[in-house]
Amino acid sequence: MRPPICDFCHRDSRDHPEVEFSLVSFQNRERLEQPGHPEGLLWFCRDHLERARALSHLDSHEALQRMREEG
Numbered sequence: 846m847r848p849p850i851c852d853f854c855h856r857d858s859r860d861h862p863e864v865e866f867s868l869v870s871f872q873n874r875e876r877l878e879q880p881g882h883p884e885g886l887l888w889f890c891r892d893h894l895e896r897a898r899a900l901s902h903l904d905s906h907e908a909l910q911r912m913r914e915e916g
């Protein structure tokens with residue numbers, strides 16, 4: 846399991862202990878697995894968590910792309 850680092854803004858929980866981080870499970874969660882941390886299971890800081898959860902019906906790379914397009 847990776848340490849909590851937001852997959853959108855790359856804020857690291859170890860540098861920001863005051864910020865909450867949560868995992869979001871995307872649709873590609875079960876298809877591909879990497880040693881140690883499952884594909885499709887991403888960390889987000891509280892600023893990006895709500896948006897990520899709203900896109901969790903997508904694959905993780907599609908969700909991240911949409912978030913970047915929307916800023």
Ligand SMILES: [Zn+2]
Pocket residue numbers: 851852853854855856889890891892893
């Ligand atoms: Zn973030």
